[in-house]
Amino acid sequence: MSTIAFIGLGIMGSPMAVHLQKHGHAVRGHNRSPAKARALQEAGGTACASAADAVSGADVICLMLPDSPDVEEVLLGEGAVLDHAEPGALVIDFSTIRPDVTRRLASAARERGLRMLDAPVSGGQAGAEAATLSIMVGGESADVEAADDVLGVLGGTVVHVGPPGAGQTVKAANQLIVAGHLQVLAEAVVLLETSGVDLARALDVLAGGLAASAVLMQKRDNLLEHRFDPGFRVELHDKDLGIVVETARSGGVVAPMAGLLAALMSSMVANGDGGLDHSALLRGVERLNGQTPPRPDTA
C-alpha cells in the first residue's frame, strides 16, 4: 500500500481518491476549493492545504485537473509539485491534456529523478464512482507495473497503449469518436422527428443493429426528453476536440470529420450551451435547422 497525493478533487477526482483510500492506501488530497476534500476526509483521508503539502511523503502523486495549463501550473508553476516530490515518486496524470504537453512534462519529471505516466480516463462520473473507468496509459512499462495497485482500483479496463503521451493520444481519439457518435445521432434524431417516426421505437431498433453504441445507450433518455444536465460538459468536450485538431495538425493528419466536429462543438459554446451535457449537440442541430430548441432542464 502506498501514500498517495491526490490533487484535483472534482466530480472525477473525489470518488477516485475515496476508492484509493478505501482500498487501504493513505490518501493526502488537495483541491483549490477545500470544501471538495470532504468526501475524502469522511473516508479517512487527509485534506492538505497545498499541493506541496500533499506530496510530502507520497510515493505516488495523482492528478485529475481540467486542462493542460492546470497540470503545468501544478507540476512546474507555483505549486511546483515536481520540485517538492519525494525522490523517485511516481506521478500519474489522469487529466485529459495535450499529448505534446504530457511528453514535455514527463521529460521534466525524468530530469528530476521522478517518473510519470499519462493515464486519462473514459467513463465519466459514473465510471469514477463505480471504479469502472477505462484507463489509457502512456509511459514506461516498469512504471505502469508499479502503478498497478493504483490503476487496478480505479478502472475496469486498464491498457498500456505506448510510450509517454500515448495515453493522451488515445484519449483524444476517444473524444473524437464520442463526438462523432453524438453528432450523427443528433442529426438522425432530427431527421426522424421531422419525418413523423416514433422516435423512442426508432432508437430501440437502432440500438439492436450495427448502429448500436455506448453513446446511444447512455444518452437515449437525454435525447428523448431534451434533458441536458451534465454529465460531461460541452465546454470540456470542446477543449478536448481542440486537442484532437491540434494533435492531428501537428502530426500532419488530415481528418475532415474531426474538423467539422470541433467547429460544431465550438458553436455550442458560442451559443451559450457550454455548461450542458455534450448530448446537447442535438440542440446545435436543431439550431442549424431554425428550430427553437426546447429550454433545457439543467436542474
Added chain:
Amino acid sequence: MSTIAFIGLGIMGSPMAVHLQKHGHAVRGHNRSPAKARALQEAGGTACASAADAVSGADVICLMLPDSPDVEEVLLGEGAVLDHAEPGALVIDFSTIRPDVTRRLASAARERGLRMLDAPVSGGQAGAEAATLSIMVGGESADVEAADDVLGVLGGTVVHVGPPGAGQTVKAANQLIVAGHLQVLAEAVVLLETSGVDLARALDVLAGGLAASAVLMQKRDNLLEHRFDPGFRVELHDKDLGIVVETARSGGVVAPMAGLLAALMSSMVANGDGGLDHSALLRGVERLNGQTPPRPDTA
C-alpha cells in the same frame, strides 16, 4: 403458415427465404440469376422462373432487392407483381429504398386492394444467416400484426416505427449513424497510427469506454489487418447515403455530417473502392493523407 413469394435471393434474401421455408412456410423464390435459388430449393422451397409465377397463390410477397428502381420495376414494371398478386396479399419489402418511393408504392398497392409494409433490416449477411436481424417496420398496425409469423422468424429485434415509409426513414438514420461511426473510427485509427500508439491495445481500451460501438466490435479486425472483403459494400452504403441526403433535403433538414459522409463515401466509389467492405473508409482517410494504402485483400 403461409405461402410466401420471395423475390431477390442474394446474400441477404437467400438465407432469409431458407429460414422461412424451414419454419414451415411454403416459399416460392425468384431471382434474376436462377442459380441463386439453389439453397432455397435444397431447403424444400420452390424456384420460380418469374416474379409473376412466384406470387401466384402467395399470401405474402417478400422483396429483398438492391435499390429503389429494382423494387419499382418488380412491383409496377415488367414483373408487375402488384397486378399478378392474389387479392389482399401482403407485400413486405425488406429492401433499403427511398422513403418517398416506398410511400408511393404502398399507395399503389392499396389502390389494387393489396397491403404493403416497408421492413428494411440491419445486421448484414451474418444477421440474415443467424435470423437476428433488426427489422424497422413502417405501415399499418393490422398489417404489422399479420406479418408477425414472417418477421419473427427473421429478426431478433422487430419494431413498428410508424406509418408507411417510416421503416425506410429509420433505416436511412441507421445508415447515417453507421457511416459516421466508421468514418470517425477511421480518422482515429490514422491519428493513432501516426502517433506511434499500439493500435490493437488502443482499440481494446476504446471498446471499454464511451467510444464502444457495434461497428468497433465487428470491424476491429478489418481495420487492424486492412482486410476489406465484404461484408457490406461501399457502393451500397453510398446508395444509402444518397437516400439520407435526399430525404434530409426534401424534408428541409440541415445535416452537416450527413453531407460530409455522403461526399466521403462517394469519393470511395470514385476511387475504385466500391466493391470493398464499408470499413474501407480507412483507405479513404489514408488517401486523404497521401498514404499509399496497402493493397486490399478482397479474397
